Amino acid sequence: MKIVGMGLICSAGQGTAGLEKALQQGWKAPGSVATPHIPGGSAPAYLVDFANVADKTLLKKIRRSDAVSKMSVLAAADALVNSGIRDITQKKLGIILATAFGPHVTTFNFLDDILDHGDAAVSPTTFSNSVHNAAASYIAMSLNIKGPTMTITQFQFSFQSGLQLAQAWLDQGRCDYVLAGAVDQYGDVLGYVADHKLTTAKDGRIRPFAFERAGQVPGEGAAFFLLSNKQEGNVFCSVDAIHTQDDPDQDRTVDITVIDADGMLPDESAYLPLLSKDIPTTAYSPLFGSMMVGSAFNMAAGALMLQQQKRYAAPVQDNPQGIRLLTETGSGPVASIRCLGLDCYRQRSVLYLRR
């Protein structure tokens, strides 16, 4: 399965150009967001600003949708355009959207309706947009895609589950192309929960290689990949293998390991025994924030490196454990990348990308 188009939106920017610029620039302090129920009244967060979207045509088309749907549609549309494949929406094209929390802000807006106005006076529009598959449906409607349209949600590896399904659909001929991606949104309730249950990096600097004290900083965004078994379009790389729980390919030699560490686990030191002294490790969560679907953004960075034959340094390099890091940005051969994630049960997900 190949990545033949890519689109994303996050605090660092939009599209592959935005990602490339962010990777090139390195870490920048995030903005802050008002947090009514967290001491101090504000906290760092990596948030998407729709005012920075250059072409607002799609945003106007889906003006009644919420931020989850807007981010999803923008990233999905970018992936199709980025592929350069003509009339792609007229082909056998499916959609798979993965999310951990879905449109929770809209759900809370609907709960506000119930609490403020009572059961009989709630907004049908808010309810419709609070349904988890609204974002995928907006993608289908706004881009006129009539293939299978699926939304899956898990706290552990939902993006990887989506990729597994995409591979199956392509191999079985259910689709010739799959637009697979992930989205999650920041909201003050989840910000409160994250601050309550995890350690927040108050300076906004996620330290992915500090492991036991990485510190989370909430992020949001969407990343979509146009996938195909065909060699066409804007090929970034192949997704060679997708594993969850076990990694039968763990002895495979790769050029770079990208880890999903982002402070979303209280202790991320379980990554340590999985890292090799011979393979440089990097993590890009400090560019887009902490997200349960952050692996999609790390995979995007990996795909870009393989296409460009360029290595992007880890944006934050605090390294108390002395692991071998990817410390410098520069051109050079990159043939394969391992993207590694862990969940709170210390189970792993592994994506193998190959040039």
Add this chain to the structure above:
Amino acid sequence: MVITGIGVISAAGNNAAETLQCFKRGTRNAGPVTLFPTILRSPVFEVKHLPAGYFMEGLRTLSLALVAVDQALQEARLSDLSRLRVGVCMGTTVASQLNDLSFYRSYREKGSAPMTAIDRFLTGNLAEYIARRTGARGPQASVVNACSSGTDAIGIALSWLKSGLCDIAIAGGSDELNHVPYCGFNSLGIANPGLCAPFDRDRKGLNLGEGAGVLVMETRESARKRGAAADLMLAGYGSSSDAYHLTAPSPEGVGLKAALAAALEEARIEPSAVGFVNAHGTGTHDNDQVEGRTLAEVFGPGLKMVSTKGLTGHTLGAAGGIEAVFTALGLREGWIPASAGFQTRDEAIPLEPVREATAITGSYAVSTSLAFGGTNAAIVIGREAGS
């Protein structure tokens, strides 16, 4: 792929045997909401007596799911899953949302809220929880495709099995009756003030329900190795999007036609081979009109069709799983129940559902689901040769 176990719980019964009794009697176990306080009056189909040992505070969707999963695993004669390659794919709507009103009220009013609701939510993802509980170590997915979630979950499991990601799959759907969607469907103006009447000329909307329906599916090779008996198979699945409207189906049934065509193609059968269709049939004006017309166009006006939502209510993310089980039971038992609530033919719909318990012939049956967002899904279940 063969079906080696089924499990079901709904207002129609706590298992398959009770459900069949309810279907024979045509009993409609609907009434006012008792699970939460509300001023709304649309009747609902609640599960009144959760089997002993399954109650979990604040996790009713999981409780219902586990009832059905345990039944299905028992019928499949599966107990220790640790050495098998088992996937879990479950559809839901409620279990995916952090819609705990008491938590949110406390957050709003006091600026703080107990984390118990959060812990429940974070550990209560449907597929993840069932996988941990059963020891299944294969792929996992919680499907949240609104009202087609259960059917889509079964279709995904079929893809997993075909691609070799697992040898056995636990698949279906589960949803509880919940305050939030109850208010939501009322706000959309499609909650029936009386009892629902799918496909009836005078239908006035849906009744919500709750429950779970689960299939254990596996490759023939896996079933053969285990010595597991199978009289049914999942023969095909199709899914398609209308790309039309967030809450209304395409008037031409574009997506449903495509989903049916894909499912029949995968099953390698013609529409004439289908003995009956368990229709989505919610009792809303738009769904029933579009679905009825499309089914008539694909299968012809002589199709035997039933909507079971008059006996269970609309169980949202569970509906596809529950109705897959009902479809399997129809094939196994050789009859389908009367379409409860139907009285008067709608001249705008070129076929009508069965009015009484009806014997069926043929080796295949179809179950359809139409969902919010314009997603459509269909599965084909067949009798195993020689069964």
